[in-house]
Amino acid sequence: MNKKILLSLATVAFLTTTSSFADNTSDIKELKAQIADLQAYIEDVEDSLGAVETRSYTDKVQLGLGMRVEANNYSTTYADGSSPKNEDIVYRTKLNINMKSKIADNLKFSGRLSTYKNWGDSSHNYMGMTDVDSRQGRTPDDSNALYVERAYLDWYMTGGKIPLILTIGRQPSSDGPSYQIKEGTARKGTYDALAFDGAADGIVLTANLSNVTPGSTALRITYGKPNNGSDYDSDLKDTTALGVFVDKQCEAIKQKHLIQAYYVTAKDLNANPRSFDMNSSSPTYMTVQGDKNLGDFDIYGAMFEIQNVNKFDFFIHYSYSVAKPNGNTYSWGGRNLGLLSSATAVDGASTSNKTGNAVWVGTRYKVDSNYAVGAEYNKGSKNWFSATYAPNDPMNKLAVRGDAIEVYASKTVNKHANIRVGYVDVNYDYTGSGNHLGAPMKISNALGTNAIKEVKNIYLTFNVLF
Amino acid sequence: MKRFIKLLLLMSFMTISLFGADGKALAAQLKLSASSKAIVQWNRVFKKKRKMKKLGIDKLSDADKAVLKAYLIAHAADSDAPEVAGM
Numbered sequence: 001m002n003k004k005i006l007l008s009l010a011t012v013a014f015l016t017t018t019s020s021f022a023d024n025t026s027d028i029k030e031l032k033a034q035i036a037d038l039q040a041y042i043e044d045v046e047d048s049l050g051a052v053e054t055r056s057y058t059d060k061v062q063l064g065l066g067m068r069v070e071a072n073n074y075s076t077t078y079a080d081g082s083s084p085k086n087e088d089i090v091y092r093t094k095l096n097i098n099m100k101s102k103i104a105d106n107l108k109f110s111g112r113l114s115t116y117k118n119w120g121d122s123s124h125n126y127m128g129m130t131d132v133d134s135r136q137g138r139t140p141d142d143s144n145a146l147y148v149e150r151a152y153l154d155w156y157m158t159g160g161k162i163p164l165i166l167t168i169g170r171q172p173s174s175d176g177p178s179y180q181i182k183e184g185t186a187r188k189g190t191y192d193a194l195a196f197d198g199a200a201d202g203i204v205l206t207a208n209l210s211n212v213t214p215g216s217t218a219l220r221i222t223y224g225k226p227n228n229g230s231d232y233d234s235d236l237k238d239t240t241a242l243g244v245f246v247d248k249q250c251e252a253i254k255q256k257h258l259i260q261a262y263y264v265t266a267k268d269l270n271a272n273p274r275s276f277d278m279n280s281s282s283p284t285y286m287t288v289q290g291d292k293n294l295g296d297f298d299i300y301g302a303m304f305e306i307q308n309v310n311k312f313d314f315f316i317h318y319s320y321s322v323a324k325p326n327g328n329t330y331s332w333g334g335r336n337l338g339l340l341s342s343a344t345a346v347d348g349a350s351t352s353n354k355t356g357n358a359v360w361v362g363t364r365y366k367v368d369s370n371y372a373v374g375a376e377y378n379k380g381s382k383n384w385f386s387a388t389y390a391p392n393d394p395m396n397k398l399a400v401r402g403d404a405i406e407v408y409a410s411k412t413v414n415k416h417a418n419i420r421v422g423y424v425d426v427n428y429d430y431t432g433s434g435n436h437l438g439a440p441m442k443i444s445n446a447l448g449t450n451a452i453k454e455v456k457n458i459y460l461t462f463n464v465l466f
Numbered sequence: 467m468k469r470f471i472k473l474l475l476l477m478s479f480m481t482i483s484l485f486g487a488d489g490k491a492l493a494a495q496l497k498l499s500a501s502s503k504a505i506v507q508w509n510r511v512f513k514k515k516r517k518m519k520k521l522g523i524d525k526l527s528d529a530d531k532a533v534l535k536a537y538l539i540a541h542a543a544d545s546d547a548p549e550v551a552g553m
Contacts, residue, residue, distance in 0.1 A: 110549065154552055165552035172549045187548040206552025220551065254488060465546060 061109070066096030070461040072394075077454040079446045091119035094392075096149070106157075110172065112150040149174070149199050165206040171224070173200040175392060177258055178305040178315035181364050182374055184410060184418055185465055190220070191245065192260055192303045194317040194360045194378070194398050198390030200224050202241075216249040226387070227270050236291050237268040241387075257306040266297040266387075269339060269436055271330035294339035294436070295326040295351075299386060311367075313374075317360040321385050323436065327351045330437065337438040340383050350439075356384035360398060362406075370412045379403040382430045382440050389434070395426055395455060399434030402427045402443075416466040424457045489537020492530055496522045500541035508538045 072090045077083050099111035122136040152169035174197050176189030189197075190204070202224030209217040220243075227239035243264035249257060271292045301319035325339035329349045335342060338349035362376035380401050388399050397404040408422030430440035431451045443453050493500060498521060503511070511517045512535050518524040523531060539545065 150549075152551070167551035172551055186546045187550060189549065190551045204551040208552070218552065222551075 060103075061099050061101045064098035064100070065464060065466045066094075066098055066112075067464045068092075068094045068392075068461055070094075070459060073458045075456040076452055079443045079451040079453045081453075092394075093117060093119065095146075097146070103153075106155065108154040108156075110150065110152055110154070111148070113146045114149040115146050161211045163208045165208065167204040167206065169201070171200050171202050171204060171222075173202075174198055174390060177260065177303065178317070178360075178362065179392070181305065181307070181313045181315060181362065182376070182406075182408065182420075183463065184372065184412075187258070192262060192301055192317055192319070193388070193391070194303070194358060195262070195264075195299050195301050195319045195321075195386045195388070197388040197392075197398070200226060215251040216247075218247040220245040220247070222264070226266070236270060237293050239266060239268050239270055241266040253306065255306050255308050257304070259302070259304050261302040263300050264298070264387075266299075268293045269295060269297055271328075271337070271437065292328045292330050293326065294328050294330070296324040297339070297385070297436070298322040298324075311365055313364040313366075315360075315362050317358075319358050319386060321356045321358075321383070323354040323356075323383065323385055325349060325351055325354065332437075335438065339436055340385060340439060342439040354383040354385075356381045356401075358384045358386070358398070371409070373409045374407070376406040377403070380433070385434075385436055393424075395424060395457060396434045397424060397426050400426050400428060401430035401433045401440055403429075413462075417462070417464045420459075420461045420463065422459050422461075424455075424459070426455045426457075428452055428454065489533045489540075492526070492534040493537055496534075498534075498538065500538045500545075501543045503538075503542060504544045505539050505542045508535065508542055 070092050072092070074087050074090065075083070076087065094116040095114060097113040099109070099113070101109040103109055117136075120133045122133045148170060150170050150172055152167050152171055155166045155168070157164045157166055172189050173191055174189050175183075176191045176193040176196060177187055179189070179193040179197075180187050191197075202222060204223075205221045207219045209219055222241070222243040222245065224241045224243075225238055226241055241264055243262060245260060245262040248259040248261075250259070271294055299319060299321045301317065303315065303317040305313070305315035307313040323340040325341045327338065327349050329336035329338045329341075329343045331337075336344075336349065340354040341350040343349040358378060358380040360376065360378040362374065364372055364374035366372045378398055378400065380399065380403075382401055384399070384401050386399060388396055391398065395404075397406065404424060404426040406422060406424045408420050410418050410420040412418050428443050428451070430442060431446050432438055432440050441451075443451055500508075511521065511523070512531070515524065518531075523534065526534065541547075
């Protein structure tokens, strides 16, 4: 590079020296001085670039920021028609620290550390006062933490016509398609968000079949252990899940799109007595009284999403769940709860399969480069059960045994941030949405159990992804 | 509900464009890797004729240039990238 510059300058100098020798001599002197200056400048630039190069080799992990601040104005109606006396606006902050690292050409690391908290909500005590939130993150005895939401390695094992990639660790199993359409981001998870949403530890083998099929195709075989029971009770089997997923993009469709079909089977679901009672009006965690394996569970499904179709995005998802109770029950609150089944003093818990299904559709319209509006609808049947234990939406609307609508409008703040205002209305037809314990009961028959009939939420979120 | 789904499907398929320039294919044709540069750097490339010529972009039509630019920026090193197992 330096030689080329010098040669060019010398050539220019040579060609332009057609006047008198004396003039040429002074010109050459001037040019030499300029070349010397240029050389010194290039050396300075080289020194600076050397520092940048050194930093690029030693900065082994790239960090990114994800942040959401939200305000939720909930309005709840119980089965008996009553409502809580005082429902304040719930403010929350979620922070994600995203990590990426290309360790080698065949090995990549991705991770996400996160914290998600209600404003003013922590259990710090101070001088006789309880729940002093201002101490959180400020005291040596702080028990609150930044959690590892994702930490996985992608190992590109083989090349050739069918590359194989092994993904090991805490998987990108949350915020999957088509959640990103509402968020206005790229796809942020592997699996259909109607059926799976939450952090999951496991192993995924991906076969990239794009070289041997038309369009783009990926086949994934997944193994996970959603619940490790043996640490707590040696009689208990661990819950394990095995799945097959196919992702497909067709050549004929030029717009960004995704077709996904899947089958997952989970063995030995535990009672998991720390489960959250979704339909309780005073949410509490169940007391640990000994865990039990309650049965198995299968889920099938397919989805299609397409973006930028004349400013519209569309998606449609369908899932079918089969719970297979083994007759075991877990005793809680005077009830004997099995897998989507219950036992009475007279009858044992059912062992017949409980099938459910759910559909989720939505659209988003980009009014212009700054504004978008969207709408979503989902409906789940009586025995609908999925693995959406930890969605970004605390209402877990996609788990509803009933239906939910959502409308929203978003405004771009800049290329890294947006504001969204929305309204969600979730109507529960049956109890226990999102929970595998107990037989779902019709809400109209659940008077006196504090079951929730309807939740409305008007929300405002400020989202940053950088 | 069924009617809503039918309508949604109909709208989707009626408006899907089956033909058009493909930024990914154009990038592959010119052997350009979107993740080799950041968004600012790709913007800089498309502002300088000399840089476009160096990468062979100058030979494309204005429409193809726009499609290629959109693709390269969408998949640039610092773009909002998909997070998917084995990708």
